[in-house]
Amino acid sequence: MRPADTSDLWWRTAVIYCLDIETFQDSDGDGVGDIEGLCDRIDYLSELGVTCLWLMPFQPTRDLDDGYDITDFTAVDPRLGDLGGFVELLRIAHDRGIRVIMDLVVNHTSDRHPWFRSARRSRTSKHRDYYVWRDRPPRTSQKTVFPGEEDSVWEHDERTDQYYLHSFYRHQPDLNLAEPAVRAEIARVVGFWTQLGVDGFRLDAVPFLISTPGAADETDPHEFLRELHRFVGRRRGGAVLLGEVGLPHADQLAYFGSCGTELELQFDFETMQAVFLSAVRHEAGPLADVLGNRPAVDRRLGWSTFLRNHDELTLEQLDEQGRQEVFDALAPDERQRVYGRGIVRRLAPMMGGDPRRIRQAYSLLFSLPGAPMLLYGEEIGMGELLTMPDRAAIRTPMQWDAGPSGGFSTARPSRVPAIPTGGYAPEHVNVHDQLRDPDSLLSFVRLLIARYRSAPEIAWGDLSIVDTGDPAVLAHACRADGVVFVAAHNFAADARRVEIEIPDADDDTSSVTDLLSNAPVDPADGRLVLDLEGYGFRWLRRVSSGARRS
Structure with missing residues (x-):
């Protein structure tokens, strides 16, 4: 059941959209x-x-x-605008x-940040302890985040003859969170961004904040997160x-705190990876297993579900066989793989451009309990x-329209970042055309979002797996306040007929509706036979007469 007062829990049912201002829309023709x-x-x-709009670093x-090497935490890149413009954006x-949230990148700074420039001038600099230094790298050192691009997380600084820690790239020295002055900064x-009106922060690579030599408190690594939360x-x-806590569910629980x-809110990486494993195996089992074992969390907490984000599609939590299956498929x-763990492709081409598989994937995203997140452009x-x-x-x-540079900019093509060609070029994939096509992917995603927002039990309800008797078909239920939502998805390419039991449907005063068509459904004795096309899906909602209306 939902808490009585959800006004301060807006993020629990948010539809999150991630974008980079630099690649979204050029207003002045500079590319x-x-x-x-x-x-x-x-x-x-x-x-x-x-x-909820999630802004990548600006x-x-x-x-x-791509902006994560920040040189000034309380300013706007002049290429993108200024603080006055940002306040207007918030309004x-x-x-x-x-609501608007922004990336909070406090793992590191750019090596051109004034703090680091000062720190490397002298071992006695007042900013020296803002970073992590060693006379010699430890014999056993943590692995680099970017294998093939960095061979060590320690970089020698010739001027002061010490090594500094960089968990990511060498041009991104780690901040020393054990230093009180850094935490004060x-x-x-x-405080600066919240005073302007920002509604929250997406924390980048959270485990690195508490597990590196520069962690805030080695005796209680999570104290920094609690301190940040209180502030x-x-x-x-x-x-x-x-x-962003890229760990299995069981290990993520500690990051919610007490x-x-x-x-x-935490991104649900384990469910995302299971979605793709089920997709390539054409079996519901991998996803059903993960969902069936996903820990229940306090009603004030939640998971953010997604299919693609702005990084590679990481497969770290799959076993070696499963990872290879997804890679192969x-x-x-x-060239589509990176760092030995991920895929640098968008959803539509990964699904072979098959509209059935693409739509099924989005149906899963918006029907699974959690706050769904879309990366810009995925909706088209x-x-x-x-x-x-x-x-x-x-x-x-x-890609806004079929014109030059996809309507992103009026600058000469040579000044605009490269855009996909072939079947995914703007003349084939753009917002303008899809807004005018009721059968487009954009229209379909808009429908899913509207139905998700009209059925709060998807986010608030208790999750359970519904038996279908078919290994290719996943059915799950979300139950809250006398309302039951059931979604069924066929991972097979051929049509399937399954019989499912709608939980609590024995109440004669209840009604069942197909949410995506708004058509009434009449289950017999609480059971319903579903005919699912290849990669087909259904959304059903049972409402009892005494249920609290959304």
């Missing part, structure tokens, strides 16, 4: 997306049904890691009921901390560009 361009497109996001940067979004950054709550009630004293070209089926290195392959400009 770079900007804040004004995003403001011009807020109505598109509102009409899509987005309730602060000043050397742009060696426009809030006026349309869209982070509090200042958080954010004081500065902006109802703000959310959304964490009843939400750390993160409120979805990324047969070595954008493709990747493998001529771009690594993750940049999926971070190409948004």
